[in-house]
Amino acid sequence: MTKHGEMVVSNPPIQFEDGYIFRSNRSITSTPDIAITEFVANAWDAGAYNVSIVIPEEDNDLLSVEDDGTGMSDADFTQMWMTLNYDRQKRQGKIVAFPPNVESYKRVAYGRNGVGRHGMLCFADYYSVETWQNGVCNKYDVAISSGREPFRITHKDTYSKQGNGTKVSAYVNRRLPNAADMTDIISARFLYDPKFIVKINGDHIDLLNHKGVYEQKDIVLENGIKLHLTVIDSTKTALKSQQHGIAFWISGRLVGKPSWTYGGFQFLDGRFKIAKKYTLIVQTDDLMDDVLPDWTGFIDTPKMNEVYSQLKAHTDEFVSSVMAEQVEELQRDIIRETRDDLETLTMSGQRDVSMFIETITTKTPTISQDYLKIAVEAVIKIEQAKKGEQLLIQLCQMSNDDIDKLSDLLGEWDVDDILSVINEVDKRIIVIEAIDRIFNDKKTDELHTLHPLVLSARWLFGSEFDSPMFVSNSALTTVIKTLFNEQDFDLTEIANPRKRPDIVCLMQSTLRAVCTDRPDNEAGGIMKPDQILVIELKRGGHAIKADEVSQAENYVRQLRKSKTLHKVSTITAFVVGATIGDVDCNKKTDSGDIHVVTYGQLVETANKKLFNLREQLTGHYKEIGNESIVERALKEPKQLKSSSV
Numbered sequence: 010m011t012k013h014g015e016m017v018v019s020n021p022p023i024q025f026e027d028g029y030i031f032r033s034n035r036s037i038t039s040t041p042d043i044a045i046t047e048f049v050a051n052a053w054d055a056g057a058y059n060v061s062i063v064i065p066e067e068d069n070d071l072l073s074v075e076d077d078g079t080g081m082s083d084a085d086f087t088q089m090w091m092t093l094n095y096d097r098q099k100r101q102g103k104i105v106a107f108p109p110n111v112e113s114y115k116r117v118a119y120g121r122n123g124v125g126r127h128g129m130l131c132f133a134d135y136y137s138v139e140t141w142q143n144g145v146c147n148k149y150d151v152a153i154s155s156g157r158e159p160f161r162i163t164h165k166d167t168y169s170k171q172g173n174g175t176k177v178s179a180y181v182n183r184r185l186p187n188a189a190d191m192t193d194i195i196s197a198r199f200l201y202d203p204k205f206i207v208k209i210n211g212d213h214i215d216l217l218n219h220k221g222v223y224e225q226k227d228i229v230l231e232n233g234i235k236l237h238l239t240v241i242d243s244t245k246t247a248l249k250s251q252q253h254g255i256a257f258w259i260s261g262r263l264v265g266k267p268s269w270t271y272g273g274f275q276f277l278d279g280r281f282k283i284a285k286k287y288t289l290i291v292q293t294d295d296l297m298d299d300v301l302p303d304w305t306g307f308i309d310t311p312k313m314n315e316v317y318s319q320l321k322a323h324t325d326e327f328v329s330s331v332m333a334e335q336v337e338e339l340q341r342d343i344i345r346e347t348r349d350d351l352e353t354l355t356m357s358g359q360r361d362v363s364m365f366i367e368t369i370t371t372k373t374p375t376i377s378q379d380y381l382k383i384a385v386e387a388v389i390k391i392e393q394a395k396k397g398e399q400l401l402i403q404l405c406q407m408s409n410d411d412i413d414k415l416s417d418l419l420g421e422w423d424v425d426d427i428l429s430v431i432n433e434v435d436k437r438i439i440v441i442e443a444i445d446r447i448f449n450d451k452k453t454d455e456l457h458t459l460h461p462l463v464l465s466a467r468w469l470f471g472s473e474f475d476s477p478m479f480v481s482n483s484a485l486t487t488v489i490k491t492l493f494n495e496q497d498f499d500l501t502e503i504a505n506p507r508k509r510p511d512i513v514c515l516m517q518s519t520l521r522a523v524c525t526d527r528p529d530n531e532a533g534g535i536m537k538p539d540q541i542l543v544i545e546l547k548r549g550g551h552a553i554k555a556d557e558v559s560q561a562e563n564y565v566r567q568l569r570k571s572k573t574l575h576k577v578s579t580i581t582a583f584v585v586g587a588t589i590g591d592v593d594c595n596k597k598t599d600s601g602d603i604h605v606v607t608y609g610q611l612v613e614t615a616n617k618k619l620f621n622l623r624e625q626l627t628g629h630y631k632e633i634g635n636e637s638i639v640e641r642a643l644k645e646p647k648q649l650k651s652s653s654v
Contacts, residue, residue, distance in 0.1 A: 013179040025159040030127055033159075038130045039551045042194045042301055045074065047125030049195060049207060050262060052076035054097065054118040055175065056107035062195075062209045064188040067179060071264045072132055072186075073178035079108045080142035080173040090126055090138065093159070108142075108173040114204070117260035117294050122304050127160075129179040134587070136161070136179035146170035168632060197317035200261040224327065225286065230313070230319045239290040240327060242511050253285055255324070257307070270376070272309065274317040275585065278377050283331055289324060336370045338380065343385055347549035350389045352521035358392040437622045440466045442630050443614045448587065460546045460610075461520040463585065464512060467523065467542060468582050469611050472618075476544050478525045482538055483509035483521040484573040489513055489543075492567055502619040519546045520564075527575050537575040541568065541601075549585035554590045559602050562596070585611065 010289040031038045037047055045062065052060040055078025063073045081089060087198050089095050097120035107113040129132055129136035135152035188210050196214045197208060208212045223240040230236065254267035255276055269277045269284055277284045299307050307313050343366055344351065351359055369376060404412065409419070418427070440462060447459055468475035490513055499514040513520040521544065527539035547553060561584050568580055581599030585608060594605040615621055623630070 015184060022157050024157065025155050025292075027155045028153075029155070030130060030153055033122050034127050034130075034303075036305060037124055037128050039184075041131055041184050042191065043305070044128030044131040045186065046195065046198055046304070047128045048074040050200065051125050051305045052078055052175075053199075053205065053262075054105055054120045055079050055117070056105050056111070056113070056116070056646065057174070058111065059203055060205075061211075062207070064186055064190070064191060064210060066188075068181050068183075070179065070181060071178055072129075072181050073176055075174060075176035077108070077172065077174045077463055079106060079177055081140040081147075082142060082145070083147050083159040083167075086138070086140060086147060090149075091162075092152075099205075103509070106417060111125075112204075115205065116298065119262055119297075119304070126177075129177055131184055132181040133179040136177060138175065140175040141170040142173045144171060146171055150333045174282075183223050191319070197605070198263040200258060202261060211311040228323055230316060232315060234295045234316060236295075236320070237290075237292040238323065239292070241288040241290060242286065253278070254290060255289045255320075258290060259296055259300055260294050262304065264300055264304055271307075272314050272317045274314075274321050276321055277328060283328065287331070288329070291320065300596045304522055339370055340366050342378065343381055347385050347389060348381055350386065354389065354392050358389075361392060362388055369507070371592050387419065434619070437468065437619060438626065438630065439616070440469070441612055441623055444608055444632075448612075461512065463546055463608075463611070464519065464521040464544055469615055469617075470542065470544065470581075473540075474523075476525070479523045479540070479542060480525075482524050482526075483511075484522060485538060485541065485568070486511055488571045488573060489520055489522055489564060492564060505640055517548055517551070520544065522568075524578075526572055527577075531576070537578070538573060539575045539578050541574070541578060541580045543568070543580065543582040545582070545584045547584070550587040551586045551588045553584055553586040553592060555592050558584060558596070558603060558605060562598055562600075565598065565601040565603060 036043050038221050039043070048062075049060055051157070054074060056080035057076035058078045061073075061075045063071065063075075066070055071191050076626035088100075088472040097118060101118070103118055105116040107116075132154065135150065137148060137150050139146060139148045141147070148166040148168075149162050151160055151527070152163050153159070153162045155634055192212070192214055193208050195209070199205070209222055223242045225237070225239045228236050228238060237465075254269045255271065257264040264390075267288060269279050276289075289398060296307070296313075299313055301308060307482060344363075351362060354362065362385065366381075366385060367380065369384065406417070444459065444464055463469065467479055493513075493515065497518050509521075511521060522541060522543045524538040524541045528534045529537045543559060543561075545556070545564070561582050565580050567583050568574065574580075580599060582603045584603065584605045588651060589607060592605055596603045
């Protein structure tokens with residue numbers, strides 16, 4: 010305790026787990042090309058003019074990288090090499106210092122986080138560093154460690170040596186690199202500088218020299234970052250396929266690998282011929298702080314996304330100008346790929362498809378060839394269809410949002426299923442719309458229009474009757490007809506595309522009876538009416554009175570007394586009119602149930618059953634005239650044939 014009573018805390022020493030260096034610097038300690046590239050970059054940062062790399066042909070031989078840069082004193086080595094994540098820019102600045110008596114010029118340093126020096130651990134667990142300046146050379150043997158230090162100096166020698174420089178070496182026992190491969194990689198990762206010479210096994214490496222320049226320009230982004238853009242035509246240079254794309258060169262060093270995709274931005278489809286022909290070089294010194302420590306890419310930041318976004322606009326401008334030369338070739342390729350289908354079209358259809366290809370490739374020269382092929386195949390199918398031209402016109406008139414919705418719909422639903430659902434909903438809404446429009450119109454020919462309409466729509470009276478199993482039955486119709494005298498009938502033929510013998514037409518009303526059938530085992534399995542629905546529609550403007558309800562009770566009673574029904578059959582009767590008088594609207598009897606409703610109630614109930622879709626589609630049906638909508642509503646759906654008893 011201190012004299013003020015404070016507790017003195019004894020902190021235990023920090024411990025490093027085995028393999029800490031490998032886990033913390035994975036790319037450099039496990040990828041030979043990155044490791045050797047880092048040594049070349051370190052030589053650059055040290056102000057070297059010459060770098061000599063020796064790569065053995067077999068394991069257990071010496072691999073070394075030597076430069077003629079500034080070298081390090083013992084104090085420098087302790088500070089730089091032995092400090093974890095040594096910040097080169099913070100300690101020494103961004104500009105390279107050159108050895109004494111050597112011509113200097115402005116050279117921007119690559120190093121920032123001090124990870125490149127561990128590159129030899131890619132090939133062995135220990136290595137040697139020889140570094141000399143001012144006539145003194147210090148040689149350090151370094152090995153991986155654990156516990157209180159992740160790596161340590163196992164041996165040190167000091168001796169005289171003239172000049173300046175550093176040599177790092179190790180006896181390779183893993184990941185022996187190929188000298189030819191390293192030559193190609195190093196030559197592609199550093200721009201040509203006549204004052205910076207790199208050799209591998211004595212052979213001079215030709216650092217990348219931009220040949221075949223197609224176009225160059227300088228741009229300044231909105232955030233002030235300056236970029237120099239150079240477009241290289243690979244047909245006029247020795248660039249390999251893996252070097253195509255956008256190549257970012259920061260202070261003369263390549264970041265990662267050229268690519269047409271950065272962040273969330275695709276600058277160009279790599280399958281395009283233009284993508285395989287050109288490389289876009291982006292040179293700048295303003296993005297050094299945004300490069301990953303191992304130079305394999307950029308740090309994901311809003312700043313870099315903004316750089317990509319603004320750069321894409323310039324890239325699109327270039328691509329559009331170049332693609333104008335490629336459009337004709339793209340058009341020919343698509344025509345060749347769809348030739349068999351095109352030959353099935355008429356001459357006019359072929360001209361239409363050709364015009365479509367020309368229009369879309371001219372307006373969007375960067376369109377994917379695969380996407381264009383899909384679009385052309387779709388247009389060909391539309392041309393082959395009977396209503397293809399009409400569909401094309403409709404698509405052209407749709408908004409982008411509507412086209413997206415249509416695409417989503419077709420992605421989830423089969424066209425036949427869509428038509429099946431729409432037709433069923435449309436058929437029901439049409440019936441409601443037609444009834445609503447004419448039931449209060451005194452000019453309506455109710456017998457020939459309104460009554461057949463309602464009598465054919467069983468679903469209006471309940472979901473239990475909405476089945477194709479409910480059909481007309483001649484025996485039921487005969488029983489009902491016997492209830493009336495000859496003068497009660499209206500002998501006028503129903504104005505319908507078909508004659509309707511199942512509808513009983515009276516002077517003041519119209520009746521129809523439908524049913525389902527069930528085998529009667531007591532009668533030898535003969536089919537007999539089971540569920541019976543009787544609908545009586547009163548003439549327009551008619552108020553339903555008590556005697557008319559009593560008349561409906563009589564229908565039900567007489568049907569029950571007849572010998573035509575199944576013994577467990579049920580009878581439900583509806584009396585429908587314009588208004589309702591002083592009557593009981595729902596009545597149960599021993600023979601069956603009688604319900605009294607108005608046309609308006611049928612319409613309102615049907616609206617609710619259809620989830621108020623009619624209200625949502627008001628605009629669609631409002632455009633249809635009264636005559637047309639009634640005509641459509643009266644179209645009879647096909648039904649099961651009735652069984653006679």
